[in-house]
Amino acid sequence: MGLLPYEKREKPEILVRKEEETNPNYGYIPEERPIEEYIKNGVINLDKPKGPTSHQVSDWVKKILHVKKAGHGGTLDPAVTGVLPIALDNATKIMRLFLLSGKEYVALMHLHSDIHEGKIRDAMKRFVGKIEQIPPKRSHVKRVKREREIYYIEFLEKKGRDVLFRVGAEKGTYIRRLCEQLGAMAGTRAHMVELRRTKAGGFNENERLVTLQDLEDAYAFWKEDGNEKFLRYCIQPMEVVTKLVPKVWVLDSTVDSLTHGAPLAAPGISKVEDGIRKGMEVAVMTSKNELVGIGIAQMRSQGMVEAEKGIAVKLDRVTMPIGVYPRQRPSKGEE
Secondary structure, three states: OOOOHHHHOOOOOEEEOOOOOOOOOOOOOHHHOOHHHHHHOEEEEEEEOOOOOHHHHHHHHHHHHOOOOEEEOOOOOOOOEEEEEEEEHHHHHHHHHHHHOOEEEEEEEEEOOOOOHHHHHHHHHHOOEEEEEOOOOOOOOOOOOEEEEEEEEEEEEEEOOEEEEEEEEOOOOOHHHHHHHHHHHHOOOEEEEEEEEEEEOOEEOOOOOEOHHHHHHHHHHHHHHOOOHHHHHHEEEHHHHHHHOOEEEEOHHHHHHHHOOOOEEHHHEEEEEOOOOOOOEEEEEOOOOOEEEEEEEOOOHHHHHHOOOOEEEEEEEEOOOOOOOOOOOOOOOOO
16 A cells, blocks of 8 residues: 555654753643543544535534634545544644645446446556646636645556445546546546545555544533543544654753744744655654744754754744743744
8 A cells, every 4th residue: 555745754864952841830741631632632533424524524613622723734525525634623724734635535437338447557557646627517616727746546456346445645637537547548538437546745544544424422521420431532632743854852941932923933843753854844842742843944953952042943833822932932943
């Protein structure tokens, strides 16, 4: 089975600038946040049912959990089922990470004539890599030719003229159009019969995938019986999404200035993942692994741990509220 780009990241080496024992009086380990804060900073690996739009599903989640905001990570057509990441309240600030990530689908394709399995397999091999597509007529985007990348295609099964396959693809790839293209490459017409998304935004269908009914039940268990366990299973801390990008950890004394909009200076860093390059999107974390925000690296990893001064990361999305960590005078070099 193939891997999406973020899954190919080898476990990075951690480069330490300054070891710190974080103060337990401020902030929370994400999994240990009080339940109200846990919900507002949560994401859900939701199994979208067939029928409603992704927007309708997000709205239902908002009403079930009584939150102000709920946003989905990548639209699925009403007839498509599967992994639909949902971000709640404060976590909606990092929706961009969901939207930019690759996706995996299992598709059922129907051939319009009898084609040997070998031709189908050969066609699939030829479609791995960069391809060009024109969006289907029913899509809501401009119908111009665009390039997308197919990371892998795995032939699963063929019964008569029906072919089941798994595909990992760049965001914005139209699987309905891909079925037509595969059929043409094999020498016939083809169309998509069914589609299920199995991976998106760092989530997959084998890990904590929950239904709308699960959410309703979990919320009722909490409100009626005071049992948080099932709700904490259905909702995950938004920090799980940071697997998609490299991380930079900061000192407790640095956090407050970042929540007020200041850029991250090198002296405020505790440790970083190796492999960061200037211009890369990174997640800025506390020593408790709380997400402070998402930003753009202004230095390489090595520079972040060696520089005596200078801006290391410019944050463009701050997720941590002001006041969680105390205000402290900046040390020399952080000003």
